[in-house]
Amino acid sequence: MARRAGVPARSLAMVNRHPIAVALQALRQTLLGRDAPPGRPLLARWPRLARYAAPVGLLAALGLFWITLAVESDWGLPTPIAVLFAAMTVAPLLALPRRPLLAWRLTVLALLVCTFNAPADTPGPWTPPLALGSIVVVAVVVARVDRPVLAWLVAITAVPVLTLVRAENRAAVLALLGALAIVGDLIRRNRLSRHALAAQTELSEREQERRAVLEERTRIAREMHDVVAHHMSLIAVQAETAPYRLTDVPAPAAAEFVAIAASARDALTDMRRLLGVLRSESTGPQTAPQPDLTDLNAMVDVARRAGVPVTLDAGPDDGGRVPAPVGLAAYRIVQEGLANAARHAAGAAVRVTVRAGRSSLGVRVQNAPPDDVRARPDTEADAGHGLTGMRERATSLGGTFTAGPLPDGGYAVTAELPYDSESGDR
Template sequence: MNRQPFVAALRALRQTLLGPDAPVGRPLLARWPRVARYAAPVGLLAALGLFWITFAVESEWGLPAPIAVLFAAMTVAPLLALPRRPLLAWRLTVLALLVCTFNAPADQPWPWTPPLALGSVAVLAGVVARVDRPVLAWVVAISTVPVLTLVHPDNRPAVLALLGASAIVGDLIRRNRLSRRALAAQTEVSEREQERRAVLEERTRIARELHDVVAHHMSLIAVQAETAPYRLTDVPAPAAAEFVAIAASARDALTDMRRLLGVLRSETAGPQTAPQPDLTDLGTMVDAARRAGLPVTLDAELVDDDRVPAPVGLAAYRIVQEGLANAARHAPGAAVRVTVRVGPSRLGVRVQNARPAEAGSRPGEAGAGHGLTGMRERAASLGGTFTAGPLPDGGYAVTAELPYDAEGGDR
């Protein structure tokens, strides 16, 4: 004989009568914070009103004042406990239904006062929306005991139907709440996975671009090493062998980098044959933004920009490109100023837009994409710093500091 269902039923009964209370979960008025702040005082006033109505009804029935106060308190107490302790509220309700019936006059069709009858239905609907089905079955079964023993036989079918309807509605509410909670958790996981994937894709894109720059330098090294013995006169044999070894090492490095690029490149990505942009292409990009309707001002001091390494120039170009895209997307019509400063060992980039005429979402908010993440990744890959945030006047600015060695090699 399988005893598991019997053991599970006893465990659920113990949970119903003596177990810890059901988890509260999210408050009912959490979606409306302005209304939630008035819930406590309004609920307290409603409880005082029910207490006074119950006391008045009990007094009309001829009960002594202390007994009437006790029964009124037993009527209101479950409603006060319901938001935080639903199972405790139901237990107090069952106790009130059993105790507060003996005060009803014989000519009354119902054994309870109207506040107690309506309050018990509200408590039942509240508790069944928060408990599991085994506990729900015991709650409904025990709630029928006062009905079957104290309610007039002519009124029992209606009361039992009301209990059944409350149980069904509460169970539907509970299942809907659990489904929405699971959906919210899954959505959060999907958003985090999408963000992580965007970061990885941006890093892969940066790696591919850096591969092109480094491969160009390695090709130059290989060519210079191979042609050095022919360009120089009286090259000793050991030096010529060194040049041959350097050229062979450079070719091996190029082969390894091509293999690395094959790993980084996605299956759908085609070959990138266009040259990578640098600081000298900023003017062309700004002109294109102006033709698209974005009021852009370029403030760049690019004198002696040959000392800026190609990876740093490429990162600066991409940061300005993404900054202009964010300004056009989130601050349409606002004036944009692009500032580029070439220092002895650092390149400063700043894209700042004025306050937009129409309020729009800031970069980083819902629907803004991952542009800031890409800019931050580019700066971090070069050992630089990146900051982004709103300005006191309502505008927005992104700033990057990209270090490099004065001799021309990026750090």
């Protein structure tokens, strides 16, 4: 059965069951069951006052203890019994904030036990502190329990009233008990309604946020498909057909056209996967294969076919210590570094160094000064989103990232990506 917002599972379990079974379960809950969950503290809206609630409450309980002890002593009870009755009067109030049902049980026990030597002019056999404390406990508890438990709670509380209160006062006490039960049930139902409304409102807001995110993702996917994918398709087609449209194409140039077409097709494949993710309503983890350190050689070969003189120095990943997220981040950093080197230092030699240490992976992409000196960006603001993306990948793993020109006129990006060498994961 689906659990409705704001309704306790215990209440739902009583639905559509035989009335006798419901009554017996409620009786067991009333006498021996788990306590009702504590409500919101009265001073929760005033945290400065809430810090004084505990000491003030203890002082009030101590004062109530001495008042009860004095009253019991005036009634002629021996000191040990007076102390016991005073403790039984105070104990329910101490348990009330955290354990309201336990406080009610202690209250019923006190009403049944603390009944000796009351003067003839008192309406009942209890001291004023015990009578007032019992009213407070019952008023709090009836607002915390569901109706079957509430019915048993009122019936059991009425037992000492019917047996110990004088006949002329029973109707008034029972009327007070009934009024407390009705008001408490109304308060509880109002609280459950407010909780259900708040839960429904929160659910609606989350659904609206989810729909807004999906709409934005769909818009981004549409723009990327209409603009980026279209141009990448044209690049792939033109690169594949260029050797057939041109005459006497040298073999190196033809190979470069082939490499351009292959890179464009790979980019289109990644683009289609990304568009599928953006258009999907699923927010769970993606299970599509992701590149890692083993794909560095293939990426470097593609760069070489595109005319970038690249040297790869990648140490072995002994035992697969580098976890997948770190390997993916390193791959993307090298990919962006090679793209930046080809864009800003065409023809310059590039060296890629990837080393797996005991607890971190070092990545460095360094290019020599280009023959044709161009304005190489020195800051992330000048470099667009490339350097920013690399820095974000490194810092998201708790690593470091640096990028900047070298004294000889070259450029280098360096990242240190930490991981747990024992578990293979951060």
